Amino acid sequence: DIQMTQSPSSLSASVGGRVTITCQTSQDINNYLNWYQQKPGKAPKLLIYDASNLETGVPSRFTGRGSGTYFTFTINSLQPEDIATYYCQQYHTLITFGPGTKVEIK
Amino acid sequence: QVHLQESGPGLVKPSETLSLTCTISGGSLSSYFWSWIRQPPGGGLEWIGYIYYSGTTNYNSSLKSRVTISVDTSKNQFSLNLTSVTTADTAVYYCARYGSGWYRAWGQGALVTVSS
Numbered sequence: 001d002i003q004m005t006q007s008p009s010s011l012s013a014s015v016g017g018r019v020t021i022t023c024q025t026s027q028d029i030n031n032y033l034n035w036y037q038q039k040p041g042k043a044p045k046l047l048i049y050d051a052s053n054l055e056t057g058v059p060s061r062f063t064g065r066g067s068g069t070y071f072t073f074t075i076n077s078l079q080p081e082d083i084a085t086y087y088c089q090q091y092h093t094l095i096t097f098g099p100g101t102k103v104e105i106k
Numbered sequence: 107q108v109h110l111q112e113s114g115p116g117l118v119k120p121s122e123t124l125s126l127t128c129t130i131s132g133g134s135l136s137s138y139f140w141s142w143i144r145q146p147p148g149g150g151l152e153w154i155g156y157i158y159y160s161g162t163t164n165y166n167s168s169l170k171s172r173v174t175i176s177v178d179t180s181k182n183q184f185s186l187n188l189t190s191v192t193t194a195d196t197a198v199y200y201c202a203r204y205g206s207g208w209y210r211a212w213g214q215g216a217l218v219t220v221s222s
Contacts, residue, residue: 001167034208043200043212044151050207087151091207094164095141095153 002026002090006098012106019075021101023066023088031067032092038100039084047086048073080105108133110201112216118195119222124188128201128213135159135179139204142175142186144197145215152197156204157184191220 003026013019023033031051036044046055048064051071061076075082083105088098114126128140142154155165157175165173169188177184188195196219203211 032207036209038151043202043215044209046208046210055210089151089208094166095156095204097143097151097153100150 002029002093002096004088004090004096004098006088006101008101009099010102010104012104013078014106015078015080017078017106019078019082019103021073021086021088021103023071023073023098025069025071025090025092027092028068029090029092032090033064033066033071034089034091035062035064035073036087036089037082037084038087044087075103078103078105108203108211110203110211110213112199112201112213114216114218116217116219118191118218118220120192120220121190124186124191124195124199124218124220126186126199126201126216126218128184128186130182130184130203133203135177135182135184137205140175140177140184141202141204141209143200143202143209145200146194146197149197154186154188154199193220196220 005024033051035048038044052064063074065072085100085102087100109131111129118124139156141156157163172189174187198215198217200215201213202209
């Protein structure tokens with residue numbers, strides 16, 4: 001099974017600030033990595049697919065990069081509505097989700 | 107726009123079987139994989155497994171011995187059975203449509219509590 005780690009597990013940033021989350025996998029997954037946003041009481045929402053592709057309708061302040069075993073997810077100019085938990089997900093071998101990163105406003 | 111809706115008992119006794127159904131509207135089962143994903147209270151997302159509309163399945167290795175996912179194309183539904191449940195199986199259970207590697211469509215989630 002592919003193991004996934006995310007860091008940090010939580011963070012606090014100012015409105016307008018930049019937030020970066022990392023996701024690492026236990027083996028090379030090429031670019032088979034997606035990012036989701038989940039707000040309390042809601043289902044996750046796809047933001048980024050294949051490591052760096054922005055889902056239709058998602059604001060351009062969300063970006064993703066990486067390949068192999070190391071990936072980053074960035075929110076440029078954090079907005080109050082971005083308060084949520086963010087998960088990475090690999091699909092190279094079956095499906096695994098990362099443990100999540102909770103983003104709060106400072 | 108496809109819509110997914112989970113249904114089933116919200117309370118299951120320990121050692122019994124958890125059964126949920128996902129009903130799809132606004133779209134067909136065809137040409138997609140259909141998944142169950144769960145989230146314990148305050149916890150992260152755990153993939154349970156998926157089924158192709160033709161019936162091919164794959165499961166999380168940690169749950170494989172207890173899980174069955176089935177599909178009923180005549181009713182546009184797919185279902186989850188999880189046997190021998192314990193309190194550790196208490197979670198919100200989501201059904202979702204899997205295509206090309208990601209999940210674009212999700213149900214709202216159904217909380218299932220395992221308790222005597």
